[in-house]
Amino acid sequence: MAKKVLLVDDSNTTLMMEQMILQQLTPYECITARDGIDALSRAMKEIPDLVLMDVVMPRMNGFEACKRMRLEDTLRDTPIILVTTRGEKEYMEAGFHSGCNNYITKPINSNELVTLLQSYLGK
Amino acid sequence: MTNDNTQEYAEGKNLARHLTGRAKLSVARARLQNAIDREDALEAIREVVADLIGSEELAIFKADKQKAAMWFYWSSGIDAEKYPYLDAIREPLLEEVLAGKSLFRGDHGRDKLVSSPDPISAIVPIKIDHAVAGVLVIFRLLPQKDRLAAEDRKMCEAISAYGGQAL
Numbered sequence: 001m002a003k004k005v006l007l008v009d010d011s012n013t014t015l016m017m018e019q020m021i022l023q024q025l026t027p028y029e030c031i032t033a034r035d036g037i038d039a040l041s042r043a044m045k046e047i048p049d050l051v052l053m054d055v056v057m058p059r060m061n062g063f064e065a066c067k068r069m070r071l072e073d074t075l076r077d078t079p080i081i082l083v084t085t086r087g088e089k090e091y092m093e094a095g096f097h098s099g100c101n102n103y104i105t106k107p108i109n110s111n112e113l114v115t116l117l118q119s120y121l122g123k
Numbered sequence: 124m125t126n127d128n129t130q131e132y133a134e135g136k137n138l139a140r141h142l143t144g145r146a147k148l149s150v151a152r153a154r155l156q157n158a159i160d161r162e163d164a165l166e167a168i169r170e171v172v173a174d175l176i177g178s179e180e181l182a183i184f185k186a187d188k189q190k191a192a193m194w195f196y197w198s199s200g201i202d203a204e205k206y207p208y209l210d211a212i213r214e215p216l217l218e219e220v221l222a223g224k225s226l227f228r229g230d231h232g233r234d235k236l237v238s239s240p241d242p243i244s245a246i247v248p249i250k251i252d253h254a255v256a257g258v259l260v261i262f263r264l265l266p267q268k269d270r271l272a273a274e275d276r277k278m279c280e281a282i283s284a285y286g287g288q289a290l
Contacts, residue, residue: 013170016150024146085179085265105267107177110143 002029003121006048008039008065009083010057014106018052021110028121036060040068043075050120051080052104052113055095063098070099079120083108144274147175151278155285164289168282169199172261176275178244180262184209185290186221186248186255193217193258196290201262205240209258214238220248220258225279227271244271247279251287259286 005028007018019030031046033039035057043051051069055062062082069075082095082103095103104116151171158164165183172181180200184193191211195203211217214237220226226236226246236243241262249257259282264271271279 011170011174013150013154013167014174016154017146017175020146020150021143085173106173106265107147107175107268108143110146 002027003049004029004031004046005117005121006031006033006039006043006046006051006053008033008036008051008053008057008062010034010054014054014083014108017108018113021108021113022117025110025114026117026123028117036062036065036068039065043069043078044072047074048078050117051075051078052083052117053080054083055091056085062100063094066095066098066100081116081120144277147274148277148281151175151281152285155281158288161289164286165197168259168286168289171278171282172259173199176261176271176278177265177268178261178263179265180241182206182260182262183249183257183289184260185257191218191221193221196257201241206260209237209260217246217258220246221255223248223250223253223255225276225283227276227279229270245279247283249286249290250283251290256287257290259283 005022007015007030009015015032022028022030031042033042037060039053053062053065066080080100082100083106084091084103085106092103102116104113154167154171158167173179182198182201183196185196186193193209195207209217211221216226216236228236228244236246243260243262244264245261247259248255249259
């Protein structure tokens, strides 16, 4: 059974890009959400094997969504990777404080993304 | 790592790099061409520049060929009041943009494209029916991005060709 990755971003462009990379280079199944609230509800329903989530989003940002996911028994141990435009230390610390496992910066590099996902999900 | 593994790793990395460039261009074109209205076309340009090229500071000016000026139209991430217009008479390089050519910082040893309070990385003509109707100015790149690569230039060309709906 294919591993399931929940992609969360309010940018159509980023979602299209991430889906294309994962479809071309991995066997993972992709599901998508457009903001933190949508992500929380999809994650609780679908129980993904990994969440790849943007930080800056309307309604609920990635930090908050990450914190809420960690309160759910079914999502407590799910790897969460945050996607940011900013790589500054303070920003990353806030991400890890919210409970994420790792982060990746935009613009996304396919090699970096696939290697990172494989380190959690295997090939 | 054995020689075979090293070669396999290098080939895999090359393939991924190639796919990244191809995927980005393909996504940029699809996003721009499928914009449903003016507002969505502006958002498509913002997304392509921010998420694929790597800059959160951009502005669009509408070209006025007769007066050789470009008037501020829209921006994201910059102080719009600093840029009411770009003057092609005082900035001769802008004539090249009005003629349809994109300008990139660093090309031909140019460290500065026009005089501006903020560093400009690229100026890209936006065309409607092959005629320049506006220009996209990309200011500072994200800290993790040191320069615009060949794949970024291709995406700028995609904006040039398919971004006209934004105007």
